[in-house]
Amino acid sequence: MLRLAVPNKGILTEAAQTILKEAGYRVRKDSKELVVIDPDNSCELFFLRPRDIAVYVGEGTLDAGITGLDMLFDSGAPAEEIMPLGFGVSTFHFAARPGAFSSVKDLAGMRIATSYAGLLGKYLAEMGVEARVMKLDGAVETAIRLGVADAVADVVETGTTLRNVGLEVFGEPIAHSQAALIKQVGAEETVGVTQLVRRLQGVLVARDYVMIDYDIRAERIDEAISITPGMEGPTVSPLHREGWVAVRAMVPRKGHQQIMDQLYDIGAKAVLATAIFACRI
Numbered sequence: 001m002l003r004l005a006v007p008n009k010g011i012l013t014e015a016a017q018t019i020l021k022e023a024g025y026r027v028r029k030d031s032k033e034l035v036v037i038d039p040d041n042s043c044e045l046f047f048l049r050p051r052d053i054a055v056y057v058g059e060g061t062l063d064a065g066i067t068g069l070d071m072l073f074d075s076g077a078p079a080e081e082i083m084p085l086g087f088g089v090s091t092f093h094f095a096a097r098p099g100a101f102s103s104v105k106d107l108a109g110m111r112i113a114t115s116y117a118g119l120l121g122k123y124l125a126e127m128g129v130e131a132r133v134m135k136l137d138g139a140v141e142t143a144i145r146l147g148v149a150d151a152v153a154d155v156v157e158t159g160t161t162l163r164n165v166g167l168e169v170f171g172e173p174i175a176h177s178q179a180a181l182i183k184q185v186g187a188e189e190t191v192g193v194t195q196l197v198r199r200l201q202g203v204l205v206a207r208d209y210v211m212i213d214y215d216i217r218a219e220r221i222d223e224a225i226s227i228t229p230g231m232e233g234p235t236v237s238p239l240h241r242e243g244w245v246a247v248r249a250m251v252p253r254k255g256h257q258q259i260m261d262q263l264y265d266i267g268a269k270a271v272l273a274t275a276i277f278a279c280r281i
């Protein structure tokens with residue numbers, strides 16, 4: 001039985017549900033469900049706060065979990081990344097009033113508000129900067145206006161929240177983060193986790209690639225293959241028309257229109273792009 005932790009609140013919740021659903025797992029029907037049993041996949045999903053997920057996984061009570069890498073690092077729990085999931089992408093930055101500071105070194109003796117005290121503490125120690133870390137639960141950007149802190153260290157994605165309170169990032173990024181599948185450090189991957197990883201990789205590839213089909217004159221096949229090399233090599237089949245072949249290959253979704261133009265330019269006919277629903281690579 002696979003025991004998997006999934007965020008029950010916050011920005012990762014919906015994307016985590018979607019990727020698991022696309023990977024064929026049962027997900028919860030309403031936000032009040034805290035445990036979902038999926039007998040078809042021999043799996044139990046536990047809906048937990050993203051911040052707590054690394055702690056549970058690190059204790060070995062659950063086989064794997066989905067959480068942000070910044071939260072994993074912040075927790076200090078003995079858990080590690082199995083694979084990145086491509087959503088919840090953000091950067092962890094210092095911010096303050098414009099012109100107040102220009103690098104982490106300027107923060108010596110200052111008060112820094114954050115909800116990531118573990119991550120920030122480790123970074124300050126690495127940089128050899130002694131500052132006062134003010135641990136808050138959220139909405140840390142307001143701490144400067146309210147006179148509780150001189151700077152903040154927080155998650156930044158679009159920068160809109162900072163702009164709205166008149167703050168600016170400064171210094172180097174402290175960390176880069178995204179959602180990831182995690183497991184206990186050193187734990188052997190169970191059959192359930194291996195299957196989950198394979199399915200999630202399949203979903204990520206299906207999202208990033210499209211299938212291209214086209215017909216081309218046999219004498220132009222080498223040019224065509226250089227445009228659509230496929231994964232292992234394209235499938236080339238005879239066409240019921242003298243001197244022509246049919247080609248099928250996966251190509252990256254990004255840029256597939258340019259590839260279709262290039263194929264058309266070398267004389268390909270009936271060039272089709274179709275979405276991939278699921279795959280195993």
Ligand SMILES: Nc1ncnc2c1ncn2[C@@H]1O[C@H](COP(=O)(O)OP(=O)(O)OP(=O)(O)O)[C@@H](O)[C@H]1O
Pocket residue numbers: 009010011012050051067068069070071088089090138155156157158177178
């Ligand atoms: N605006 C955002 N864009 C991208 N990723 C984000 C954003 N806000 C948070 N994250 C990431 O999502 C993960 C979970 O953060 P989230 O904000 O959902 O949890 P939380 O702050 O504990 O909960 P809440 O905000 O509901 O109190 C973290 O890894 C964080 O880096």
Ligand SMILES: O=P(O)(O)OC[C@H]1O[C@H](OP(=O)(O)OP(=O)(O)O)[C@H](O)[C@@H]1O
Pocket residue numbers: 011137138139140141154155156157158159160161162
């Ligand atoms: O750069 P942006 O696109 O504005 O996104 C970053 C904001 O998103 C998160 O806030 P959240 O809504 O999770 O609230 P929180 O600070 O209370 O966690 C994060 O803490 C930032 O405040």
Ligand SMILES: [Mg+2]
Pocket residue numbers: 010138
């Ligand atoms: Mg948040």
